[in-house]
Amino acid sequence: MTDPILSVDGVEKRFGGITALDGASFDVEPGITGLIGPNGAGKSTMFNVITGFLSPDAGTVEFRGNDITGLRPSAVAERGLVRTFQIPHELPEMTVRENLALAPRDQRGEGLFTTWTRGDGYARDERNAQRRAVEMAERFDIDHVLDTPAGELSGGQRKLLELARALLTDPDLVLLDEPLAGVNPTLENRILDHLQDLESEGYSFLFIEHDIDVIMEHCQEVIVMHQGRVLTAGDPEDVRSDDRVIDAYLGGDADDGGDGE
Numbered sequence: 001m002t003d004p005i006l007s008v009d010g011v012e013k014r015f016g017g018i019t020a021l022d023g024a025s026f027d028v029e030p031g032i033t034g035l036i037g038p039n040g041a042g043k044s045t046m047f048n049v050i051t052g053f054l055s056p057d058a059g060t061v062e063f064r065g066n067d068i069t070g071l072r073p074s075a076v077a078e079r080g081l082v083r084t085f086q087i088p089h090e091l092p093e094m095t096v097r098e099n100l101a102l103a104p105r106d107q108r109g110e111g112l113f114t115t116w117t118r119g120d121g122y123a124r125d126e127r128n129a130q131r132r133a134v135e136m137a138e139r140f141d142i143d144h145v146l147d148t149p150a151g152e153l154s155g156g157q158r159k160l161l162e163l164a165r166a167l168l169t170d171p172d173l174v175l176l177d178e179p180l181a182g183v184n185p186t187l188e189n190r191i192l193d194h195l196q197d198l199e200s201e202g203y204s205f206l207f208i209e210h211d212i213d214v215i216m217e218h219c220q221e222v223i224v225m226h227q228g229r230v231l232t233a234g235d236p237e238d239v240r241s242d243d244r245v246i247d248a249y250l251g252g253d254a255d256d257g258g259d260g261e
């Protein structure tokens with residue numbers, strides 16, 4: 001048994017009267033792990049807490065054995081834990097090349113201003129960033145759109161760009177929020193193949209996904225959230241046949257008029 005790369009323990013998060021996370025705990029082992037659960041289960045809130053976009057009201061998050069609870073997103077990214085973003089507001093106007101070249105600094109919280117005002121080593125860093133941008137675009141088959149504004153990409157190309165941007169920060173663990181949403185089946189398979197290849201190179205992934213077949217085929221482990229807690233976690237085969245999971249997805253009230261399909 002390997003050490004967990006990520007450990008979440010007793011995490012709580014409330015928004016006014018809404019309890020989004022209600023004492024959620026789980027471990028993530030190296031590899032590809034799926035995070036599933038019905039709408040409103042708390043999956044996105046959990047991603048935000050893990051990556052420092054929200055502070056939890058209680059509980060801890062440990063990454064590679066170090067407490068990262070409440071650290072800022074840039075500090076979390078520095079330690080090797082990143083999430084893919086919906087491309088922020090201003091970036092659709094920038095080309096794929098520019099998006100990729102800026103990605104590492106962006107994740108570290110260095111804005112354009114810091115980038116431009118930095119002195120020593122800037123030219124070298126810049127050449128390096130440009131070279132890696134092209135290499136990454138080639139790897140993800142988006143090199144033919146390097147000079148296209150990101151806002152003009154298809155849904156699938158945009159997901160590949162997000163993945164490429166995340167990888168340019170040299171992460172150990174990447175959190176992916178529905179990486180296949182709005183992606184056509186051909187690109188969907190390509191993204192999944194990329195994840196598999198990257199995993200064999202030592203990257204780990206935790207991803208939110210609604211398609212249980214994708215989880216079954218590509219994840220070593222699956223974590224199921226429901227009502228802000230972890231309902232169960234483990235082997236996808238076992239989880240799929242777990243009555244509690246089936247109930248959670250069907251709405252739970254078995255004697256409440258469900259058609260029992």
Ligand SMILES: Nc1ncnc2c1ncn2[C@@H]1O[C@H](COP(=O)(O)OP(=O)(O)OP(=O)(O)O)[C@@H](O)[C@H]1O
Nearest residue numbers: 015018019020037038039040041042043044045046
């Ligand atoms: N910023 C917020 N303010 C108020 N309530 C919020 C906020 N963010 C999330 N919530 C609430 O917290 C609960 C959990 O939401 P969350 O988005 O984390 O669930 P989810 O599992 O990601 O759902 P989905 O699969 O629909 O994206 C929901 O009841 C949601 O309405």
